[in-house]
Each structure stands twice: as structure tokens, then as C-alpha cells.
Amino acid sequence: MLELEGVRAGYDEIEVLHGVDMHVDEGEIVALIGSNGAGKTTTMRTICGILSPSHGRITYRGEEIHTEPSHEIVERGIVQVPENRDLFTNMTVIDNLLLGAQTDEAIANREENLAEMLDLFPRLEERKKQRAGTMSGGEQQMLTLARALMGEPDLLILDEPSIGLAPHLVQEVFDVVEEIHEQGVTVLMVEQNVQQTLQVADRGYVMENGRISMTASGSDLLEDESVVEAYLGV
Ligand code: ATP
16 A cells, blocks of 8 residues: 655755665554654655655555655545644634545545544544643644544554553543554554554554664564563563
């Protein structure tokens, strides 16, 4: 579905990704883990067209996308949930959700999708008329995720969806990820919460210094000594 081949990218003169190869197959949950500054967010931004690779290529369903602007990549069905929440703080929960529908198809289905999101996230239903900026950090995180889903993604890209959340909300985020995956959405996620992520992931990639250093099934990575030592705090 998505393939990165030899992708190099970075900021101005500084190269952060030094040739990244990875792929995501339809129907998978794929995790990208790695230490701080390894280049995970940079990888996500490059896939979504916010950064352009200086070398290599990115294909989606067999077509090159790395030369496309981000709105065209969204049109193709790739929707990113950014690490910073990026909400319209003065607008209500509902209005923020409605703005998540960007493609013609998502706009046509937005009332139906809105009802589905309020069902999936009861906390947003309770607070649907509240201004987004007055919600708690965890609630804003949920809203960011729900807004992305309003875009009807085929491939959902999540960057640290559980960052800063209380433990019971972390679980809620993982439950939602599994639920939308069951509904047929393919997921690529970056997460600090390595244990829980590898438990839900079909496959994972470990990134070190702008390169993929290891890839295996989620369960194999959970048992790998170097992964346990570096990322599971044992
Ligand atoms: P973390 O787990 O800490 O979020 P990460 O693996 O997502 O880390 P990136 O955010 O991709 O890492 O950052 C990789 C490198 O790129 C870091 O050295 C960072 O300082 C640098 N970097 C990130 N954003 C920018 C930017 N806008 N301009 C210049 N350098 C940047």
C-alpha cells in the first residue's frame, strides 16, 4: 500500500533521514519506534508531503506521491494525526470535527461520520458544544484523532497519539486504534508507549539515527533483547 525506498529528507542543510526503507501493507497496523530525535516525526512529515525527500521515492498504491503537495496526499486517503494538536481552539468540538472532512466524499458523508465519532468518543459527545481550547489535554487529543477520522482515511498516520495522557486515556486511545483498524483502516503509528504499541502492531520498525535498524513482527520485537533493553526500560 505504502512504500518508502531510500528516502533521504531533513530540514534546510541538515539531513535527518539517511535512506529509509519501509512499507505498510493494506490492513496492517505498523509501528515505528526509536529513541528521541531518531527521525520518526520527520518520516511521518515526509510521507504526508510536508517535507520533500531529497533522494529516494515514496509510492502509495503503486503511484509516486513524494512530489505531491500534502492536500493531494490527503485526497488519496492518507490522513495524519499530528503530534501537536493543531485544533481551532475558539471553535466548538462539533465545528472542529466537521472541518476534518476535507475531500468531496468525506464532506458528503460528514453528518453520518459525525454521529459515528460522537458514538466512538463518548467524552466528545458530552462536550460537543464546548470550545476546543477549554478542553483538557486528553480530550483535545481525542478530538484531534476523531477529526482525522472525519477525513475517512484509508491509511491513518498517528504521531504519538497517547503522549501526555493519563493511563486510562492511553488505553482508550489504543482501544480506538484497534476499533478503527477492525473497520478496515490501515494504521502507521509512532509511539513512545512501546509495549502497548507492539502489542497491537502486526509489524514494527526500529529507527536509529535516521535509518531503519530492525524490522519484525510486533510480538518478535517485544521479545527482542535489544528492543527490551533500549525501549522497554528493563
Ligand atoms: P521524538 O521521539 O523526540 O519526537 P523523532 O524520532 O520524532 O523524535 P524528529 O522529530 O523526526 O525525531 O527529529 C529528528 C531530528 O530532526 C532531530 O535532531 C530534530 O532536532 C531535527 N528537527 C526536527 N524538526 C526540525 C525543524 N523543524 N528544523 C530543524 N531540525 C528539526
